[in-house]
Amino acid sequence: AKEYALSDSPVLLYGEEGSEYYLIAEAIHNNSTRKSGPFISVSTRGMDKDQQLQILFGGELGIDDAQSRKNGVFIKANHGTIFIKEIEHLTLRVQHQICRTLISQAITRTDARPMDNVDVRIMAFSRVNLRHLVKMGKFSEELFYLLQGLTLHIPGLNQRQEDLRHYFDRFMKEYSQKYNKHLSVTQGGYEKVQQLLWKGNLIQLRSFCERLVITSEKRSIDEVRIQNLYSELYPFVSEVEGEAKVVVYQSPEAAELSAILEKYHGNRNLAAKELGISTTTLWRRMKKYGIEANYK
Numbered sequence: 585a586k587e588y589a590l591s592d593s594p595v596l597l598y599g600e601e602g603s604e605y606y607l608i609a610e611a612i613h614n615n616s617t618r619k620s621g622p623f624i625s626v627s628t629r630g631m632d633k634d635q636q637l638q639i640l641f642g643g644e645l646g647i648d649d650a651q652s653r654k655n656g657v658f659i660k661a662n663h664g665t666i667f668i669k670e671i672e673h674l675t676l677r678v679q680h681q682i683c684r685t686l687i688s689q690a691i692t693r694t695d696a697r698p699m700d701n702v703d704v705r706i707m708a709f710s711r712v713n714l715r716h717l718v719k720m721g722k723f724s725e726e727l728f729y730l731l732q733g734l735t736l737h738i739p740g741l742n743q744r745q746e747d748l749r750h751y752f753d754r755f756m757k758e759y760s761q762k763y764n765k766h767l768s769v770t771q772g773g774y775e776k777v778q779q780l781l782w783k784g785n786l787i788q789l790r791s792f793c794e795r796l797v798i799t800s801e802k803r804s805i806d807e808v809r810i811q812n813l814y815s816e817l818y819p820f821v822s823e824v825e826g827e828a829k830v831v832v833y834q835s836p837e838a839a840e841l842s843a844i845l846e847k848y849h850g851n852r853n854l855a856a857k858e859l860g861i862s863t864t865t866l867w868r869r870m871k872k873y874g875i876e877a878n879y880k
Contacts (some may be wrong), residue, residue: 585608585611585612585736586615588612588734588736589611589612589613589614589615589616590616591734592616592617592618592705593705593733593734594686594705594706594707594708594730594731594733594734595609595612595705595706595707595708595731595734595735595736596671596707596708596709596710596714596731596732596734596735596736597609597707597708597709597710597735597736597737597738598709598710598711598713598735598736598737598738599709599711599737599738599739599740599785600711600738600740600783600785601711601783601784601785601787602783602784602785602786602787602788603738603740603741603785603786604738604785604786605669605709605738606625606667606669606709608736608738609623609625609665609667609707609709610623610667612665612707613664613665613667613705613707616665616705618663618664618665618705620663621661621662621663621664621665622660622661622662622663622664622665623661623664623665623667624657624660624661624664624665624666624667625667625669626639626640626657626666626667626668626669627668627669627670628640628668628670628673628674628678629669629670629673630673631673632675633675633677633678636674636675636678637677637678637681638656639656639657640656640657640658640678640681640682641656641657641658641681641685641691642655642656642659656691658685658691658702658704659691659700659702661704662702662703662704663703663704664704664705665704665705665706665707666704666705666706666707667707667708667709668706668707668708668709669708669709670709670710670711671708671709671710671714671731672710672711672712672714672717672722672723676722676723676724679723679724679727680724680726680727682706682727683724683726683727683730685702686706686730689701689702689703690702706730706731708731714728714731714732715728740782740783740785741782741785741786741789742781742782745778748777748778748782748789749774749777749778751786751789751790752774752777752789752793755789755790755793755794756769756793756796756797758793759793759794759796759797759798760797762797763797763798765797765800766803767797767800767803767804767805768803768804768805769804769805769806770804770805770806770807772806772807773805773806773807773809773810775807776807776810776811777810780810780811780814788818792813792814792817795813795817796809796810796813799813837869838875841855841859841866841869841870841875842875844858844859845870845875852866852867
């Protein structure tokens, strides 16, 4: 990301839901030659073409309304950076207008007459591969190549264990101070956090830490407390094949046990063999999750 701050070309960020794409985009801007200019983040998801044009350019570009144009992000961000979140949701009409604006460095009317000179850098975030959308005709090939020059893929938190530990500590400290609590996390607790799946990345981790701080009655937080809260907040949901119903499990382990038992029609010997555990251990885990009654 530091190297990208040296350039003035567009930047395309790829990542999962809840990743720190905004922080990275802002850091690139703050370390660039545009740091004294505005940094404006915009999301046009759920908007139609006219609404997107209104946000980005101040309205339909064939209308000669100087005041409306001043309300558009491209004018507000002059000499700065525009960060477009989930750029895949832009309509093709708006994508083409962004291309024209970046190439000509001016906002043009529908009759191609120059309206306003603009000097902006574009950064964008997408959760899907834009190349696939180009092949499907849902994303401008021209805009894709404009953005593709500087691309940064943001791995999920589970792939960055040091960052996961850093953000967990940061959020725990933040909410401990906010709610005036003095808490400590055991080594086992930290290991459990790193074993769990954080598909929602920073957003999920932040909300989890707040709930953990608020509901903790003891000063020491161990792996049992963390696992119990995680299972309570994010139960594993599975659709039963061939049946119009959904089963909510207490944890992924409970879902795995049920799936293997179903595979062997409730035969605990075969299920235990596949899991690599004894039948006694299997029975104990079945009782733990309350599924033993289904396989007597």
